[in-house]
Amino acid sequence: MLKVSTRSQYGLRAMIYLARHQREICPLKDISKEEGISFDYLEKIISKLEKTGLVKAKKGARGGYFLAKSPKKIKIGEIIRPLEGEKGLVKCMAGSYRCPMVKKCLSKKFWGKIQNALNSVLDSITLADLIKTP
Amino acid sequence: MLKVSTRSQYGLRAMIYLARHQREICPLKDISKEEGISFDYLEKIISKLEKTGLVKAKKGARGGYFLAKSPKKIKIGEIIRPLEGEKGLVKCMAGSYRCPMVKKCLSKKFWGKIQNALNSVLDSITLADLIKTP
DNA sequence: CAAAAACCGACTGATTCCGTCGGTTTTATC
DNA sequence: GATAAAACCGACGGAATCAGTCGGTTTTTG
Numbered sequence: 552m553l554k555v556s557t558r559s560q561y562g563l564r565a566m567i568y569l570a571r572h573q574r575e576i577c578p579l580k581d582i583s584k585e586e587g588i589s590f591d592y593l594e595k596i597i598s599k600l601e602k603t604g605l606v607k608a609k610k611g612a613r614g615g616y617f618l619a620k621s622p623k624k625i626k627i628g629e630i631i632r633p634l635e636g637e638k639g640l641v642k643c644m645a646g647s648y649r650c651p652m653v654k655k656c657l658s659k660k661f662w663g664k665i666q667n668a669l670n671s672v673l674d675s676i677t678l679a680d681l682i683k684t685p
Numbered sequence: 686m687l688k689v690s691t692r693s694q695y696g697l698r699a700m701i702y703l704a705r706h707q708r709e710i711c712p713l714k715d716i717s718k719e720e721g722i723s724f725d726y727l728e729k730i731i732s733k734l735e736k737t738g739l740v741k742a743k744k745g746a747r748g749g750y751f752l753a754k755s756p757k758k759i760k761i762g763e764i765i766r767p768l769e770g771e772k773g774l775v776k777c778m779a780g781s782y783r784c785p786m787v788k789k790c791l792s793k794k795f796w797g798k799i800q801n802a803l804n805s806v807l808d809s810i811t812l813a814d815l816i817k818t819p
Numbered sequence: 820c821a822a823a824a825a826c827c828g829a830c831t832g833a834t835t836c837c838g839t840c841g842g843t844t845t846t847a848t849c
Numbered sequence: 850g851a852t853a854a855a856a857c858c859g860a861c862g863g864a865a866t867c868a869g870t871c872g873g874t875t876t877t878t879g
Contacts, residue, residue, distance in 0.1 A: 554774060555774050555775045556837085557836080557837070578854080591840075595837095595858095598856085610845045611845045638688065662689065712825090729827095729868095732827085742825060744824065745823070745824060748825060748878085
């Protein structure tokens with residue numbers, strides 16, 4: 552339905568939170584409380600972001616999460632894409648799939664354009680851009 | 686999951702078909718056969734496009750569908766948006782919904798930007814653009 | 820009248836979303 | 850060393866949506 556899942560929305564909000572608390576180690580409890588997002592769900596989301604290397608974790612008491620690099624170097628696309636799954640906007644762009652109509656199909660190229668446009672917008676904005684209050 | 690539904694993909698292909706058969710009246714059977722899309726499903730899709738006024742129908746024997754206006758005047762966004770539902774990319778942009786965090790939320794503006802960018806790409810391309818074979 | 824077509828609404832299996840839950844491991848502090 | 854706080858992990862489940870099917874109605878042509 553061309554919708555951004557709450558996963559991505561929550562993930563972005565968590566990243567914004569971390570960006571505003573740079574050089575601190577933020578326990579998930581604080582983020583979830585502050586943002587009003589389910590702790591358990593947010594855990595799954597941030598763990599994904601950790602696996603892609605955007606976020607680092609410190610375990611144990613007084614542990615928590617923190618950004619792996621400066622907000623200036625984090626493009627929003629890097630946050631959204633892993634959370635949405637890298638499948639691509641339409642099935643016919645997913646790596647494995649081979650559309651039987653590909654020869655005659657005029658629309659594939661179109662969807663590729665849309666996808667590229669979307670990605671470049673997402674990559675033209677950094678986390679730092681979002682937190683600077685003008 | 687930030688995916689375009691097959692509804693839209695099929696809808697677009699049907700519109701391309703109609704554009705390539707301008708001034709003909711195309712029975713759904715032909716479109717579905719040519720494009721390899723389920724007749725029954727396509728019927729639901731095209732009926733939606735008819736309701737939005739992009740396509741006109743002629744009932745009865747020797748009836749069928751045809752474009753309501755020239756392909757040059759049909760923006761792809763006009764095709765996709767009704768098929769995807771006008772809900773917006775994220776819940777917090779849907780007309781009725783009031784997010785409790787709206788005051789502090791830095792991301793809403795961001796999603797608005799993304800949505801606008803997407804819409805302008807979709808509206809920058811016409812059906813005519815898609816069928817001219819370069 | 821018969822056939823061809825659009826029109827319409829109800830139903831269904833599968834998938835994905837959006838969480839929840841219970842338990843494990845790691846670490847800091849007392 | 851015990852305890853508590855935190856990250857980590859996998860299984861489960863209700864709800865929504867998707868993609869499609871089906872059966873029937875209405876309209877028009879020949």
